[in-house]
Amino acid sequence: MHDPEPWRSKLYRELGLASVQSAGPAAWLIILARSLRMFAYGAVSVFIALFFSSLGFSDFKIGLFMSLTLLGDVILTLILTFAADNVGRRKTLLIGSIMMSVSGLVFWNLENYWVLLFAAVVGIISASGGDFGPFRAIEESILSQLTSGKDRTRSDVLSWYVTTASLGQAIGTEASGRIVGRLKDMDGWDEKRAYHAIFALYVVFGIVNAACVLLLSDRVEAEAIAKEQDAEEIEAEVLLSHQEGDRQNLEQDQPNPPASPPPATSTSLSTSRLAQLSPATRSVMYKLWPLLAVDTLADGMVNLSLTSYYLTSKFQIASSTLGDITSMAFFLAALSTVFAGPLANRLGLINTMVFTHIPSSAAVLLFPLPPNLVITIILFFVRMGLNNMDQAPRAAFIAAVVPASERTAVNGITSTLRTLSSTAGPLITGSLAGQDSFWIAFVTAGVLRLSYDFGLWALFVNFNLHQHE
Template identity: 55%
Template sequence: MAVPLISYLYRESGLLSVYSTGRDAWLVIFARSCRMFAYGSCSLILALFFAELHVSDEQIGLFMTLTQVGDVVMSLFLTLVADRIGRRRTLLGGATLMVLSGTTFALFDNFWVLLLAAVVGVISATGGDFGPFRAIEESTISELTDQRTRPDVLVWYVTMSTLGSAMGTVAAGRAVQWFHESRGWTLLAAYHVCFWLYAIMGGVTMLSSALLSDRCELQKDSRPSVDTEMEMEMEEEGEAFLGEADDSSVKRDPPKSTFAQISKQTRSVMYALWFLLMVDSLADGMVSMSLTAYYMDRKFSVTKSALGDIVSVGYFLAFLSTIFAGPLSRRIGLVNTMVFTHIPSSAAVLVFPYPQSVAATFALLLVRLGLNNMDQPPRTALIATVVKPEERTAVMGITGTLRTVASTVGPTVTGFLAGDDRFWIAFVVAGALRLAYDLGLFAMFINIELQHRHKPSPPQDAEGQALSRGDEHGRGH
């Protein structure tokens, strides 16, 4: 009884798909987990570090803004050229910048030196993955998987990164407390230790990137599409995002231009999705976790420890719920999974200001956090399905950039709406925007999976049976 149950859980949880995809997928997931560990530790201490340096609030605000601008610009540029210069080289270069930035913060205390290192390097000021890594890694996973295994592998890519971020936050807090209180170090010295840890995690990311095989690159082998006539029409249209496209219906040749090119048909699909995702990101920025914590503190005067505990429980629920995104996608589809798991989270944001008890408000917060990440793996899988393989890296990079830009506008909108003690309006507007995103996504994309616009024909064995990408390339090394 125990063996069949374990086998069932192993298969349904998606771990079988991760294993069969091979070593490259394991390395990508491991690298992001280490990176998010570093980002989580950095986000916890960064503002405290600058406060210990007696940096003004205005300069801290300038640092946060310029760091995010630098991350967005670098991310957009690198994702547009990654398939040309090589995904592994791009990831290796980004990890090198991460090491250099962490080392600079560990050795120097001058604000302008640190600002330069953050803008041209890779430092996460908010704990989010805004650098060049995520889009390239998601495109790489899409390259390594097929439509059957892709949602499962992306689920564990998101799940393990969430766990890494949480562990990094805990580790940084414990390390600072231990060095400062038990060893008698100054707070500044304890913070420097955390930045050394950041640099070490960057080194681990470098090593993981260096160990990736050429399977992670854009492949040039022949992969006829399901709808050859549609591909021929796309070739005739020939318009590109940054010039004339050179789409081939038979071979996925490397792009001839330095920058990635995006066909007219892909853009016709992505324009609508980009708009909806920007609406969702604007709403998330309006009621970010820091603003939500501030609102609850003002409304209920809850202790910081109680608030921290409930947020931690919420993130743990998100970790658990994301595991089920893969099995759910297989049963009800990618779009249905995105919509039906996100609607309860959106509704929780909409009604968040109405409860007058701490318990009811905390319950809504748990619903919001616990279900908020379940749409991420199917969203990436959906993009990988409707976008041509040679366009994935660029499209995912542009998607991340637009979402980041929209998110940064959110707090400004909240500040405008929250004047004269009307903070609750921001939650109502944000919840309504999130629900508009959910319903718009369902209305516009519910049938997109039936088209499989750029689905490659699966390779077959001698008996004509379809093989998975893991069977095609081997189960790893």
């Protein structure tokens, strides 16, 4: 009779840490790079609306800035992710890291609205706190390539990819709140100069992100898929030759039809990526993309920067307190996403996405109703604490229904559509804030998010996964 598995080993396996370890150094570097990058995003996003307000820009200009910044992310994501598998994923991530540092350098030193807008549009500035740039689509493709959906390692690794990102955001928002508060109390430092200093983090972590990219091996490239497919085809042919005996020579004279669509590396940049997707992939994504667009439109209307701005305007919260509240929310998000992988393995990807997202959506809907700060903060914690639990299952779901050779293109299109749908959100909310009707944005966003939840469950709850694996 075998001894029962030690509880520490079981916990290590159940929480997905064993899957992360087995994924290898490339996965660890990807997870590290994103967590550090989200530190910078979190540090900046909580104060960026307040930064523009301190420069004397109107609420409409703040909303316009966020919308146009997201539009710039759309263009950048289209260019970089569509070229990633052809040019090289590491080169593409390196370019993004450099652009991140350059944008941070501009915000660190300048105050002209149009110069800052240009730097945000053509570079990488997270005005909303989300990871809408080109990094995430490519990184999720790499992690999906390094893991398997059938043995459940993929959902575990993607869960920790989200968990460490939330943890990085939490530490970033906490640090920025403390830094801004401390700098404002120093002689010769005012509010604007303190906000400027936060953007120095963008420069530093852009450089660190580049260092992580340079350490990645060629296992992360799309060409690795083609090599694995070739090896599998050779192995299958050898096995078939042994089984068929005397017919081996005859079958070797016949051309072997391709077992799957050609890898993305062999396609031309001039051909539309959407047209290159297989009919099965398009059939699934044509249902999923509109739902994701609705969800991200809602998130754009009440993103972290605008929510922080709303809280400050309604309750006159100090910068350090705002940083503490936001940081605690991200810590809760990091804690909850630890369980996203185990839940997905037991409840299923779609059930996990929907059942964890509905309470978060309801909190958005009810957010403007409480007249006191305590209940408002509780709703904020519910929203933020559960908001990221659907991210890893969603990435695992896409990887489970899309062939490996199409994942970067699908992730790029998905990221582009989500970012594009977010661009209208801040502009709408900025207009409402100017009319003292900010609360309408939260109610509308809550209804849209709930529509996404129920639509997702109705269309995909019994969907057949891993047909291509």
